[in-house]
Structures are given as C-alpha cells and as structure tokens.
Amino acid sequence: MKGNLRYVALSLLLLLGAKSYGQQSIQLTQYVFNAISVNPAYAGYKEEWFGQMALRSQWTGWEGAPKTGTISIDGVVDPIDQRHGVGLQVSVDRLGAQSATSIFGNYALRLQLDEDNTERIALGVGVGLTQYGLDGNKLRAEDTEDVVIPAGKISNWKPDIRLGIYYYNAKWYAGVAVQDLFASSTDNKEFRFNENALASLYRNVSAYFITGALFELEEGVFLRPSLLVKDDFKGPTSLDLNAMFVFNDKFWIGGGYRTRARVFKRTYFDKSAEKLSSVNAITALAQFYATDKIRIGYSYDMMLGKMKGLQSGTHEVTLGVTLGQSFKRISNPRYF
Numbered sequence: 048m049k050g051n052l053r054y055v056a057l058s059l060l061l062l063l064g065a066k067s068y069g070q071q072s073i074q075l076t077q078y079v080f081n082a083i084s085v086n087p088a089y090a091g092y093k094e095e096w097f098g099q100m101a102l103r104s105q106w107t108g109w110e111g112a113p114k115t116g117t118i119s120i121d122g123v124v125d126p127i128d129q130r131h132g133v134g135l136q137v138s139v140d141r142l143g144a145q146s147a148t149s150i151f152g153n154y155a156l157r158l159q160l161d162e163d164n165t166e167r168i169a170l171g172v173g174v175g176l177t178q179y180g181l182d183g184n185k186l187r188a189e190d191t192e193d194v195v196i197p198a199g200k201i202s203n204w205k206p207d208i209r210l211g212i213y214y215y216n217a218k219w220y221a222g223v224a225v226q227d228l229f230a231s232s233t234d235n236k237e238f239r240f241n242e243n244a245l246a247s248l249y250r251n252v253s254a255y256f257i258t259g260a261l262f263e264l265e266e267g268v269f270l271r272p273s274l275l276v277k278d279d280f281k282g283p284t285s286l287d288l289n290a291m292f293v294f295n296d297k298f299w300i301g302g303g304y305r306t307r308a309r310v311f312k313r314t315y316f317d318k319s320a321e322k323l324s325s326v327n328a329i330t331a332l333a334q335f336y337a338t339d340k341i342r343i344g345y346s347y348d349m350m351l352g353k354m355k356g357l358q359s360g361t362h363e364v365t366l367g368v369t370l371g372q373s374f375k376r377i378s379n380p381r382y383f
Contacts, residue, residue, distance in 0.1 A: 075101055075117070076303075076330050076346040077365050078257075079273050079289055082383070083119055083134055085255045086224040087153040088171025088213035091132015093381045096122035096370035106350075106358040111143030111185070121153065122371065130157050132169065144185035146202075151175030151209065166216040171224070173209035178202055205229065211255075219260040220383045227252050253279050261382050269293040271301075271382055283307035289330070296380055299334040305348070327351040328361075340369040 075084050081099050082089040098120040105113040121134030132155035140147045155171040183197035211224030230252045259273030275287040286308055291301035306327045332346035348361035 074275075074277060074285070074287075075103060075115070076287075076332060076348055076361070076363050077101060077334075077344050078275065079259075079271075079291065079332070080299075080334055080342075080344055080365065081119070081367065082213075082222065082257060083121055083136065083153065084117065085226075085257060085275070085277075086171065086211040086213055086222045087134070087151075087173035087209045088155045088169040088211035088222060088224065089132075090121040090134035090153040090155040090169075090171060091123040091129065091157055092155075092169070092213070092215070092383070093121075093369075094123055094129050096120065097367060098370055099365055099367040101363065101365045103361065103363040105348075105361040107362065108359040112358070113140065113142045115140045120370070123157070128159075129164070130159070131155070132157055132171075136173075136175075144182045146180040146182070147177055148180075149175055149177035149207075151207075153209075155211075155213070161216075167214070169211075169213045171209075171211040171213065173211075173226075174206075175209075176204050176206055178204045215383055217261070219258070221258040222256070224255045225252060226255070251279050253277060259383060267295045269382065271299075278310075280311075284310040286310075289332070291332070293382060297336045299332075299344075301332060303330040303332070304328075305330060334365075342367040 078084050081097070082092075084101075099118070101115075101117045103113075103115040105115070115138065117136065117138040119134060119136040121132060123129045124131050124133055132153075134153035134155075136149075136151045136153065138147075138149050151173045152175060153171060153173040155169040157167050157169045160166040160168060180200060180202035181197060182200045184199060206229065207226075208228045209224065209226045210228070211222060213222035214220060254277070256276040257273070259271060262270045262272075264270055269292070271291040271293055273287075273289045273291075275285075275289075277285040277287075284307065285305065287303060287305050289301060289303035291299050293299050304327070328348045328350050330346055330348045332344065334342055334344035336342050344363075344365035344367070346363045348363075350358065350360065
C-alpha cells in the first residue's frame with residue numbers, strides 16, 4: 048500500500064505542476080460511455096478489449112462548423128491480474144480552415160485496492176503526435192495582399208504528453224487529467240503564420256476533472272449522475288452535468304446541461320467577454336446494446352440563448368464493439 052501511495056503522490060505533483068495556456072481541447076458529449084477521450088488512466092477500465100468510433104457534427108447549418116471523428120481501442124494486457132491497461136486513440140478535428148489530426152498511445156498502471164477487485168486506482172500517461180494545419184485557400188481576406196494569411200496549406204507535427212489519475216469502486220468514480228503538456232503560446236503582435244508557429248495557436252493545456260456515482264433505484268434500474276469540469280486556466284470554465292438511467296444493463300437514456308461559467312477570477316473577463324461565459328446547452332443522449340458485443344450511442348446538443356436560432360444543434364454518434372469476452376461474463380459490469 049505504501050508503494051501505491053508513492054505512485055499517487057508523484058502523479059499528483061506532475062499534474063499540479065503543469066503549465067497552462069489558451070483555449071480548451073475538443074470534447075465529446077458521450078465521454079460518459081468511454082472516458083478514455085479525457086483521461087489516459089481510463090485505459091483498461093472495462094477489463095476487456097473495447098473499440099469505439101465517434102462522429103460529431105457541431106453547430107450544423109453553419110459554414111465551416113466543427114466536425115470531429117475519433118477511433119479508440121483499449122484493454123488489459125494481463126487478463127488475470129488486470130494491472131496493465133493500454134490504449135490507442137486517433138482523432139481528426141476540423142474547424143473551418145483549421146485542422147488537427149492526432150494519434151496517442153496510452154498506458155495505465157492499475158493498482159488493486161481490495162480483494163474483490165471492485166476498487167482500483169489507475170495512473171495513466173498518453174504519448175503521441177498531433178498534426179496542426181491551416182488551409183489558406185479556405186480563408187477570405189479583406190485585404191487580398193494580407194501577408195498574415197498563408198498562400199496555401201501549411202501544417203506541422205508536434206509531440207505531446209497527457210497524464211491522468213482515475214479511481215473507481217462499485218459505487219462511484221473520480222479522475223483528474225491534463226492534456227497538451229507541451230503547449231506554447233505567442234504574444235508577438237507581429238505574428239505570421241508558418242509551420243513552426245502554427246501549433247502555438249492550437250495547443251493549449253487543459254485540465255479535466257470527472258466524477259460520478261451509481262444508485263440502484265430498483266432491481267435492474269440504476270441512476271448514474273456524472274460531472275465533468277474542464278478548464279484551461281485562462282478562459283471560461285466548462286461544466287457538464289449529466290444524469291443517465293440504466294435499464295437491465297442494456298439501455299441507457301438521459302440528459303445533461305453544459306455551461307461555460309466564470310468560476311475563477313480571470314484577466315480575460317470583462318463586459319465584452321460576458322457572453323462567452325454564458326454559453327449554455329442542454330443535451331439528450333442514449334445508448335443501447337444491439338448485441339452483447341455491440342453498443343450504439345446517440346446524443347444531441349441544443350444551444351440556449353441567442354445562438355439557438357442561428358444553427359441546428361450538434362449531433363454525435365458512437366459505435367462500440369467488445370473485441371474480447373462478452374459484457375455478461377464480467378463479474379462486475381462496467382457502468383462508468
């Protein structure tokens with residue numbers, strides 16, 4: 048146990064010592080079904096090999112609106128002790144002329160805390176590369192001789208690291224993670240787009256805190272509330288509050304509320320930025336098991352306030368496949 052505590056203490060120091068910049072990373076509404084997208088320590092949690100594809104179309108109806116696609120696979124490499132989790136994530140993100148394509152490998156050291164194997168703490172690290180791109184052909188300049196806009200496509204690959212801690216038992220879970228630890232920013236007023244400076248406009252350290260619980264309402268019916276807090280230490284804090292009902296371990300349905308709030312006092316905040324801090328949305332999401340090995344998820348995000356009538360909401364679809372043992376063979380079904 049003392050050895051486990053040393054691992055935890057070291058990881059906390061690394062997480063809290065991370066420097067942070069800029070705006071926040073992309074986020075999937077259906078992270079509630081597979082938290083590997085926000086925390087590398089989640090790798091291997093399901094204790095079976097699991098693959099998932101997610102497609103997200105944000106703010107449909109707007110030209111150049113964000114579109115995101117991800118593919119991930121994770122599992123444990125030692126089926127008996129289930130101490131070592133590994134995972135691979137590939138994501139593609141598009142926003143107008145901007146693009147980011149990344150590939151990350153994750154490893155989680157999963158420390159068992161009880162004899163029944165219902166309680167573990169995992170320490171995770173993700174290492175990978177991201178290609179940041181900008182297509183100048185998709186930008187319309189007011190001044191046709193604007194030297195800031197690149198003449199064509201430019202891109203650059205940058206390495207990065209993610210760190211996370213994830214604790215769970217049969218009733219609740221909690222985790223904290225940081226992403227884009229190698230992020231950098233520029234304050235140069237004479238900045239010009241080029242391959243070397245490109246990533247500084249995209250990469251921003253973000254911190255994630257997730258937690259949730261499970262309550263049995265009656266036999267075969269559970270309530271699963273969850274919370275995600277995402278912060279980049281300069282802009283508004285993103286809060287996601289969700290609640291799901293689970294029926295017979297087969298059908299999940301629920302909703303949520305997302306807001307950007309002024310949780311901390313920041314230098315960015317003034318009257319002109321107040322609208323940015325009050326961007327809210329409600330979400331509806333569902334997941335069902337088509338078979339014991341295949342699960343399908345769908346979510347819809349609807350913006351509130353003035354943005355509601357300017358776009359047609361956000362759609363997200365996921366397809367998950369169990370590649371090893373079936374869901375029913377797990378002694379402790381995975382609700383988190």
